[in-house]
Amino acid sequence: MELKLLPCLLLYxxxxxxxxxFLHVRQREGNIATLxxxxxxxxxxxxxxxxxxxxxxxxxTRNGETTKHIADPGRRYGSGADLxxxxxxxxxxxxxxxxxxxxxxxLTVTSGVRPSPLPVSTLPEEDSGGVSVVEPVLMFGGVGLAxxxxxxxxxxxxRVILHQAWLAGWTAGKEAVQLSPSE
Numbered sequence: 413m414e415l416k417l418l419p420c421l422l423l424y425x426x427x428x429x430x431x432x433x434f435l436h437v438r439q440r441e442g443n444i445a446t447l448x449x450x451x452x453x454x455x456x457x458x459x460x461x462x463x464x465x466x467x468x469x470x471x472x473t474r475n476g477e478t479t480k481h482i483a484d485p486g487r488r489y490g491s492g493a494d495l496x497x498x499x500x501x502x503x504x505x506x507x508x509x510x511x512x513x514x515x516x517x518x519l520t521v522t523s524g525v526r527p528s529p530l531p532v533s534t535l536p537e538e539d540s541g542g543v544s545v546v547e548p549v550l551m552f553g554g555v556g557l558a559x560x561x562x563x564x565x566x567x568x569x570x571r572v573i574l575h576q577a578w579l580a581g582w583t584a585g586k587e588a589v590q591l592s593p594s595e
Contacts, residue, residue: 438520439502447497450515459497461510470497470510 439445449457458472469481476493490498499506499519507521 435515435517436520437517438522440522440524441503443502445499445502445506445519445521447499447510447512447517447519448515449495449497449512449517452495452513452515455495455513457491457495457512459491459510459512462508467511 435448435450437445437447447459449459456472456474458469460467460469462468470489471478471480471482471491473479473491473493473495478491480489482489486501488500490500492498495512497510497512502519502521504521504523507519510517510519
């Protein structure tokens with residue numbers, strides 16, 4: 413029973429986190445914000461964002477070709493074959509939730525003129541489905557604990573089997589000595 417439960421837990425954990433991927437990117441005003449579409453690196457992607465409670469498509473990338481769905485006179489939005497959304501000269505008005513096929517990305521824009529390091533992705537945060545930061549951490553912790561218990565049980569069972577085999581060999585050897593003629 414336990415051996416069947418572990419693969420199910422591992423598969424559930426992988427599918428759960430893959431489906432609910434939520435990233436957070438923090439960038440300073442004036443820099444370039446680079447938003448990754450989760451683990452998606454090939455194929456087609458449409459980037460959109462929440463504007464006044466409505467989801468508005470920004471651009472679509474298909475086979476390396478980008479089609480913009482909004483007016484972009486300052487050419488601030490871009491994408492390429494790697495499917496990332498690049499926002500040039502990011503400002504406070506760019507802060508918010510962005511969506512693509514496979515991920516939700518929350519962009520936080522901080523004030524200041526110093527260049528910041530590369531965007532930082534953090535643990536999943538609460539998304540519209542009500543998943544908190546704690547739930548994936550607990551789920552992965554539970555899966556990790558189950559994997560550890562499986563490993564320990566396997567090692568313990570192996571030691572018992574080895575000990576039983578050693579005892580059987582010892583007994584057979586002892587009997588062989590008793591049956592042989594004494595000198």
